[in-house]
Amino acid sequence: MNRSGVAWLGILPAGAAMAVAMTAAAGTPRITTAQSDYVEHCAGCHGISGSSAPAPVPELRDRVGYFMCNGEARDYLIRLPNVAHAPIRDSGELADLMNFVVFSIGGKSVPDGAQPYQAEEVARLRAEPLRPGAALLARRRQLVGDLIRTCDAPADLQEFYAGQAPESREQQDSRAGA
Amino acid sequence: MTSQSRTERFVRKLARGTSRRSILSRIGLGLVSAPVFPLLPVERAHAAKDRSVQAKTSFARHAQTTDDTKCDYWRYCAIDGSLCTCCGGGIHTCPPGTEASPTSWVGTCINPDDGKAYLIAYRDCCGTADCGQCYCDNTDRGNQVYRPQENNDIIWCFGASSMEYHCSTAVMVGAAE
Amino acid sequence: MKKAKCLAIVLSLFSAAPAWAGGSASPAPVPEVEESDVAVLPPAGAHWMFAYFSFRNLAQLIDGDTGKQLGGVHIAQLSNIAFSPDKKHIYVAETIWSKGNRGTRQDMITVYDGRTLKLDHEIPLPGRLLAGDRLNTFSISADGRYAYVYDMAPASSVIVVDLEKRKVLPPVEIPGCALAFAAGNTGVVSVCGDGSLAVISHAGGKAEVTQTAPFFDAGEDPVYDNSVFDAKSGKGYLLSYSGRVYEVTAGSGSGAQIAQPWSLQEGAHMPRAETKPLVVNWLPGGQQPVAYDAATGRLYVLMHKGEFWSYKEAGEELWEVDVATHKVLRRAALDKPAMSVAVSQDKEPLLFLAEPGGAIHIWDAATLSEKASAASMGPSHFVVAP
Numbered sequence: 001m002n003r004s005g006v007a008w009l010g011i012l013p014a015g016a017a018m019a020v021a022m023t024a025a026a027g028t029p030r031i032t033t034a035q036s037d038y039v040e041h042c043a044g045c046h047g048i049s050g051s052s053a054p055a056p057v058p059e060l061r062d063r064v065g066y067f068m069c070n071g072e073a074r075d076y077l078i079r080l081p082n083v084a085h086a087p088i089r090d091s092g093e094l095a096d097l098m099n100f101v102v103f104s105i106g107g108k109s110v111p112d113g114a115q116p117y118q119a120e121e122v123a124r125l126r127a128e129p130l131r132p133g134a135a136l137l138a139r140r141r142q143l144v145g146d147l148i149r150t151c152d153a154p155a156d157l158q159e160f161y162a163g164q165a166p167e168s169r170e171q172q173d174s175r176a177g178a
Numbered sequence: 179m180t181s182q183s184r185t186e187r188f189v190r191k192l193a194r195g196t197s198r199r200s201i202l203s204r205i206g207l208g209l210v211s212a213p214v215f216p217l218l219p220v221e222r223a224h225a226a227k228d229r230s231v232q233a234k235t236s237f238a239r240h241a242q243t244t245d246d247t248k249c250d251y252w253r254y255c256a257i258d259g260s261l262c263t264c265c266g267g268g269i270h271t272c273p274p275g276t277e278a279s280p281t282s283w284v285g286t287c288i289n290p291d292d293g294k295a296y297l298i299a300y301r302d303c304c305g306t307a308d309c310g311q312c313y314c315d316n317t318d319r320g321n322q323v324y325r326p327q328e329n330n331d332i333i334w335c336f337g338a339s340s341m342e343y344h345c346s347t348a349v350m351v352g353a354a355e
Numbered sequence: 356m357k358k359a360k361c362l363a364i365v366l367s368l369f370s371a372a373p374a375w376a377g378g379s380a381s382p383a384p385v386p387e388v389e390e391s392d393v394a395v396l397p398p399a400g401a402h403w404m405f406a407y408f409s410f411r412n413l414a415q416l417i418d419g420d421t422g423k424q425l426g427g428v429h430i431a432q433l434s435n436i437a438f439s440p441d442k443k444h445i446y447v448a449e450t451i452w453s454k455g456n457r458g459t460r461q462d463m464i465t466v467y468d469g470r471t472l473k474l475d476h477e478i479p480l481p482g483r484l485l486a487g488d489r490l491n492t493f494s495i496s497a498d499g500r501y502a503y504v505y506d507m508a509p510a511s512s513v514i515v516v517d518l519e520k521r522k523v524l525p526p527v528e529i530p531g532c533a534l535a536f537a538a539g540n541t542g543v544v545s546v547c548g549d550g551s552l553a554v555i556s557h558a559g560g561k562a563e564v565t566q567t568a569p570f571f572d573a574g575e576d577p578v579y580d581n582s583v584f585d586a587k588s589g590k591g592y593l594l595s596y597s598g599r600v601y602e603v604t605a606g607s608g609s610g611a612q613i614a615q616p617w618s619l620q621e622g623a624h625m626p627r628a629e630t631k632p633l634v635v636n637w638l639p640g641g642q643q644p645v646a647y648d649a650a651t652g653r654l655y656v657l658m659h660k661g662e663f664w665s666y667k668e669a670g671e672e673l674w675e676v677d678v679a680t681h682k683v684l685r686r687a688a689l690d691k692p693a694m695s696v697a698v699s700q701d702k703e704p705l706l707f708l709a710e711p712g713g714a715i716h717i718w719d720a721a722t723l724s725e726k727a728s729a730a731s732m733g734p735s736h737f738v739v740a741p
Binding site for chain 3: 222318336339340
């Protein structure tokens with residue numbers, strides 16, 4: 001934080017800087033807009049570090065990058081309703097957020113040569129979100145099946161988080177409404 | 179659970195709200211639908227994300243930064259429930275015998291000392307009965323369950339070993355950009 | 356003194372002994388002046404309602420004409436409750452754990468007999484959302500055949516329950532949407548995070564889902580989860596934080612129609628409220644801020660003077676609004692602020708108003724004057740008899 005943090009305190013009037021130093025806000029690291037958007041709109045459920053295991057929420061850390069392995073899975077991430085409908089109107093800003101999620105949080109799971117999302121691409125995809133009635137869970141299962149077969153994704157990518165015991169197919173089907 | 183105390187706190191909070199309202203009514207006498215304070219000509223992209231000084235809510239204008247056991251402490255701008263600071267825990271610490279939920283929701287509150295917006299994770303402590311102390315229900319930029327990531331009525335104990343709600347913390351994550 | 360009295364009773368028993376020694380029937384060892392028994396309710400009245408607080412375990416059944424408590428039904432915390440349309444059953448959608456605060460989670464609809472309030476049967480559920488103060492996460496179809504339960508696991512779905520066959524049908528996924536307002540006999544309306552509605556139709560056994568175009572700004576001016584919907588007519592009114600009213604018609608066929616929104620404030624000859632900060636307006640507020648009388652087409656809304664983002668503030672006034680003309684017909688000042696409002700669905704409607712501390716005021720809707728009162732255990736919600 002140091003350099004940007006100091007610069008940030010430096011532009012405040014002396015009195016205000018004193019007050020900051022005395023509150024819990026002191027020493028708060030400066031974060032990027034993409035990080036801030038991630039925390040505000042995603043991190044509650046997915047975890048500030050990209051994992052909220054053992055909550056029944058897809059773990060992003062070192063896993064979400066596998067979705068960049070093929071076009072369908074890449075599109076799916078943007079078409080998820082909470083991504084497509086995120087209260088971020090500028091699709092460039094949303095692209096920055098999703099590139100942070102995929103490349104920073106996704107870490108080692110990103111395939112070599114994966115290209116970042118572009119604003120126009122995000123604008124096009126978010127206009128076609130997964131709609132009510134779409135079998136979201138079945139769709140995810142099919143896409144992840146492909147990633148496991150063709151992209152070396154681990155078998156537990158079908159589960160919410162690494163190391164989770166596989167759910168029985170029967171349970172999954174009943175939840176998917178299949 | 180000790181909802182008697184929840185009710186009492188609720189009533190007390192309401193009393194506080196009422197007096198604030200009557201002050202408002204006095205200021206706003208004859209000004210219903212007119213600005214309380216002069217509005218600066220600021221173009222607002224969207225109110226829910228507006229963190230400018232001009233967009234300060236009633237809560238933000240009256241918030242304090244010294245006592246985190248009171249409902250008007252600045253980080254509590256959208257908290258709903260018992261304050262863990264009154265239950266044996268702290269602002270980011272769960273009381274003994276409880277478990278910090280791995281999930282939460284995130285709000286933005288303005289710190290009156292520097293006028294800046296900060297990201298606050300409202301993380302519930304779960305696993306035992308409602309604490310019943312220091313009940314608060316603040317609503318800055320709070321939304322409904324169809325926007326779950328902005329809703330403070332959901333029991334945010336997903337992933338904890340028990341869904342029983344005890345109290346809420348307000349964890350600082352960083353400055354909102 | 357006490358001993359002497361006991362002795363006297365024992366003696367009198369002995370002296371009575373010869374009277375029953377030779378009889379053929381074996382009479383009670385101790386004659387009982389009064390017998391303990393359990394009351395059975397008369398057929399449900401149109402002025403009956405349940406009052407309950409999300410964090411207490413009794414839903415009180417109250418007769419609105421007198422304010423008297425007629426009985427009660429056990430509810431787990433964060434439950435939903437409903438009458439069957441024929442009032443013969445009471446449904447509680449609830450969640451418990453095998454060891455109280457831990458152990459195995461169990462979600463179910465618990466069905467009680469409407470006259471004895473005794474447990475009739477249970478229908479296990481695959482899950483349900485746990486949230487405080489929500490009315491429309493559970494509803495019953497107009498004909499009483501189906502129940503709808505909103506689940507967030509955290510993927511969103513509506514669980515359709517066949518109450519007659521006591522069977523859960525496959526859940527219907529509604530990505531990005533929430534809530535389950537029953538519309539007609541086989542329709543369900545949900546509200547979506549992009550400001551649209553999802554409409555489920557499960558006529559003919561197969562669920563079909565359509566989505567309307569977005570029509571409200573969910574980030575700037577959200578509509579209340581606790582808006583009102585009449586399953587019989589398929590008409591509902593979604594109320595926004597700023598006091599915009601969206602009339603929704605659904606339930607016959609697929610889809611939903613949404614009328615042009617109108618403003619509560621304009622109906623009271625004021626400029627419409629906006630979402631701008633630092634502006635004081637009359638705004639809706641509370642935890643159950645609006646009620647709908649389907650027969651008269653009147654909305655009853657709890658209103659307070661405040662700034663935007665005060666959507667849970669208790670009401671200072673009750674506004675009566677005509678949905679046909681959009682006019683505010685009457686404004687009644689409340690002696691004590693109210694968090695919840697409901698209205699009975701009959702020819703002589705009663706209004707129910709709950710204070711945050713639990714006091715309940717029962718008004719004659721024709722005169723807006725108090726008729727009875729009751730006490731409940733906190734900031735209560737109401738579910739009125741159909």
